[in-house]
Amino acid sequence: MGKGYVFASPTGGPLSPNTDYHVWKRLLRSAGVRDSRLHDARHTAATVLLVLGVPDVVVDAIMGWEPGGAARMRARYMHVTGPMLRKVAQQVGDTLWELPKGD
Structure with a gap:
C-alpha cells in the first residue's frame, strides 16, 4: 500500500510548500486582521x-x-x-x- 499525504491538494497530490503561507495571508486579508506570520x-x-x-x-x-x-x-x-x-x-x-x- 502506498503512502498518502496528510495534507493534500483537492486532487490528492502534494501541496506546494508555501500553500499554507498564501492561505494564511488571504485569510488575514479577508478577516480584516493585521498582517502577521502564521507562526505568530x-x-x-x-x-x-x-x-x-x-x-x-x-x-x-x-x-x-x-x-x-x-x-x-x-x-x-x-x-x-x-x-x-x-x-x-x-x-x-x-x-x-x-x-x-x-x-
Whole structure:
C-alpha cells in the first residue's frame, strides 16, 4: 500500500510548500486582521489558553508539545498579559488588606 499525504491538494497530490503561507495571508486579508506570520498564531493560541486557565496537560496536548520539553515550550509561547498581572495583584491586595467582616 502506498503512502498518502496528510495534507493534500483537492486532487490528492502534494501541496506546494508555501500553500499554507498564501492561505494564511488571504485569510488575514479577508478577516480584516493585521498582517502577521502564521507562526505568530501559535503564540496567540498558547496565550489564549493561558488566559482561559486551561490546565497545562491540556495545553500541551492541544499544542502538540512533548511532556519532556513542555514546560520550556510553555515558557516560550505563553505570554503573561497586563490584565492578567493586574487581576492577580488585585486578588493579592484583596487577600492581604481585606477589611474584617462584622460579627
